[in-house]
Amino acid sequence: MARAGAGTGAAGLKDATAVVGIGETPFAKQLPDSEKTLACRAILAALDDAGIAPAEVDALASYTMEETDEVEVAKAVGFGDLSFFSKVGFGGGGSCATVAHLASAVATGQATVGVAWRSRKRGSGPRPWKNTAVQLPTPAQWTRPFGLLRPADEIAMLTRRYLHEYGATRDHLFNVALACRNRANQNPAAMMYERPLTRDMYMTSRWISEPLCLFDNCLETDGALACVIVSAERARDCRRRPVYVHSAAQGLPAQHHGMVNYWNDDPLTGPAWTAARHLWKQADFTPEDVDVAQIYDAFTPLIPLSLEGYGFCGRGEGGAFTEGGALEIGGRLPLNTSGGGLSEAYVHGFNLINEGVKQLRGTSTAQVPGAATCLVTAGEGVPTSALLLRN
Amino acid sequence: MLTPVVDDDGAPFWEYAARSELRVQACAEPGCGELRFPPRPCCPHCHSFDSEWRRMSGRGRIWSYVIPHPPLLPDYAAQAPYNVIVVELADAPRIRLVGNLVSGPDAALNSVAAERIRIGARVQVVFGTGGGDGRDGFRLPRWVLERP
Numbered sequence: 422m423a424r425a426g427a428g429t430g431a432a433g434l435k436d437a438t439a440v441v442g443i444g445e446t447p448f449a450k451q452l453p454d455s456e457k458t459l460a461c462r463a464i465l466a467a468l469d470d471a472g473i474a475p476a477e478v479d480a481l482a483s484y485t486m487e488e489t490d491e492v493e494v495a496k497a498v499g500f501g502d503l504s505f506f507s508k509v510g511f512g513g514g515g516s517c518a519t520v521a522h523l524a525s526a527v528a529t530g531q532a533t534v535g536v537a538w539r540s541r542k543r544g545s546g547p548r549p550w551k552n553t554a555v556q557l558p559t560p561a562q563w564t565r566p567f568g569l570l571r572p573a574d575e576i577a578m579l580t581r582r583y584l585h586e587y588g589a590t591r592d593h594l595f596n597v598a599l600a601c602r603n604r605a606n607q608n609p610a611a612m613m614y615e616r617p618l619t620r621d622m623y624m625t626s627r628w629i630s631e632p633l634c635l636f637d638n639c640l641e642t643d644g645a646l647a648c649v650i651v652s653a654e655r656a657r658d659c660r661r662r663p664v665y666v667h668s669a670a671q672g673l674p675a676q677h678h679g680m681v682n683y684w685n686d687d688p689l690t691g692p693a694w695t696a697a698r699h700l701w702k703q704a705d706f707t708p709e710d711v712d713v714a715q716i717y718d719a720f721t722p723l724i725p726l727s728l729e730g731y732g733f734c735g736r737g738e739g740g741a742f743t744e745g746g747a748l749e750i751g752g753r754l755p756l757n758t759s760g761g762g763l764s765e766a767y768v769h770g771f772n773l774i775n776e777g778v779k780q781l782r783g784t785s786t787a788q789v790p791g792a793a794t795c796l797v798t799a800g801e802g803v804p805t806s807a808l809l810l811r812n
Numbered sequence: 813m814l815t816p817v818v819d820d821d822g823a824p825f826w827e828y829a830a831r832s833e834l835r836v837q838a839c840a841e842p843g844c845g846e847l848r849f850p851p852r853p854c855c856p857h858c859h860s861f862d863s864e865w866r867r868m869s870g871r872g873r874i875w876s877y878v879i880p881h882p883p884l885l886p887d888y889a890a891q892a893p894y895n896v897i898v899v900e901l902a903d904a905p906r907i908r909l910v911g912n913l914v915s916g917p918d919a920a921l922n923s924v925a926a927e928r929i930r931i932g933a934r935v936q937v938v939f940g941t942g943g944g945d946g947r948d949g950f951r952l953p954r955w956v957l958e959r960p
Contacts, residue, residue: 548883551885553814553885559819559821559822559850560850561817562816562817562818562819562822562826563816563822563850563909563910564910565814565816566813566814566815566816566950566952567896567910567911567912567952568880568884568888568891568894568896568912568921569878569880569896569910570880570884570885570888571880571884574878574880574896577878577880578876578877578878578896578898578910579876581876581877581878581931582875582876582898582931585876585931627881628879628881628893629880629881630878630879630880630881631878631879631880631881631893631926632878676856678850681910683875683876683898683908683910684849684850684906684907684908685906686906
């Protein structure tokens with residue numbers, strides 16, 4: 422097998438590690454288990470999927486917003502001695518970076534078996550924007566007093582400008598919502614499995630923050646997911662077909678301001694552009710070679726922005742890219758084939774990682790025939806991260 | 813209503829706003845003078861820690877806007893749907909401020925009909941209590957149409 426292995430220099434990460442196990446709990450508006458219990462269930466399911474004992478785990482990675490910490494998880498599920506643990510900031514921007522950090526740790530010999538996880542009761546728990554006690558002074562002092570309160574409001578502001586500058590329309594945003602919903606309708610585990618979406622439903626739904634309506638916003642979900650990363654060599658002995666981490670990148674652009682990115686020269690080119698430059702620089706293939714994409718979809722406009730950022734089309738062309746069924750199975754770039762955050766579950770994008778693995782194993786409920794390469798992205802609009810996976 | 817949670821870097825902005833002055837932080841290094849927003853300890857261009865607060869004309873154009881609908885925090889839900897706008901300053905188009913388009917300094921967040929808001933519309937700053945009772949001493953920069 423011509424995998425590079427744990428080499429040196431710029432090629433050090435390429436195909437050196439693989440995702441060999443994935444696990445997840447059911448997804449619902451409300452689950453009875455605690456976040457800690459859900460985390461344990463997802464992690465044990467992922468290790469069982471890989472055929473690796475919990476005692477072999479020596480590395481962990483999660484989000485800074487994750488509320489089940491390493492100590493609690495490790496002692497609950499019986500991990501071995503941990504030699505690497507990291508947490509990544511910026512909410513959903515950290516999803517792919519959890520895998521990237523573990524891949525780096527394994528590729529450089531700091532650990533041998535890594536577990537990344539996210540457990541969140543966002544469905545039945547509090548909405549973070551309702552918390553007025555922990556307002557961050559920057560940038561909240563410049564936005565919240567004026568009633569720009571929620572992530573939906575902050576992204577809607579960029580969306581209005583995007584529609585204005587490029588002539589994109591709500592129909593383009595609907596194309597995104599519809600593609601995700603159609604895939605969820607094929608996925609029995611998706612929260613929207615039995616809930617088809619029509620253009621009429623979309624166009625007449627209630628507003629959340631104009632120009633974004635209800636169906637432009639992701640779900641609110643209780644659930645947990647995890648995955649297991651080992652070296653390419655070890656992966657060959659695991660239970661499932663390895664899915665290699667071909668390239669990984671984080672992105673925090675110069676003079677970036679987070680989700681309220683209104684204060685630099687070019688607010689409509691965000692972290693995706695930065696992550697993409699590094700991601701493709703390390704890769705053996707190009708956007709044209711991507712068979713299926715799992716793009717972070719807390720809000721529909723993040724898809725056209727990300728399509729531009731990751732190089733699937735030119736600047737301002739992300740809306741038009743969605744036309745003609747491009748995001749559907751059989752289209753130019755099948756998108757979020759489990760239903761994504763919009764229609765499967767919103768667990769800070771971790772379901773996009775697991776779905777990318779399923780596609781490259783050939784086990785998705787909306788399988789792209791012969792899928793060999795997959796882009797997975799984390800949240801655009803905040804410091805972000807992305808993965809190129811291959812089988 | 814939420815009042816600004818101020819940090820050291822942002823405090824002068826709010827002190828000037830309380831005197832109905834719109835000022836933006838600028839590098840005080842001779843030969844640099846770059847404006848920056850939000851305020852921060854040093855100049856990202858020349859790295860000087862010396863700064864001054866430069867008075868703006870208070871004229872600008874609407875760069876983008878949203879119309880939030882519930883669910884919202886109670887004081888905001890009571891005025892919803894209302895507008896939030898981003899204004900690019902005439903004096904410094906790269907400097908943009910989040911605010912509200914209102915019919916007057918102390919008017920409600922929903923005092924201008926959403927249909928009247930356009931990207932590119934010229935606006936002028938006014939200072940008001942932002943719908944609060946004003947007892948906290950804060951005055952927020954708010955915006956009225958130049959041609960109502």
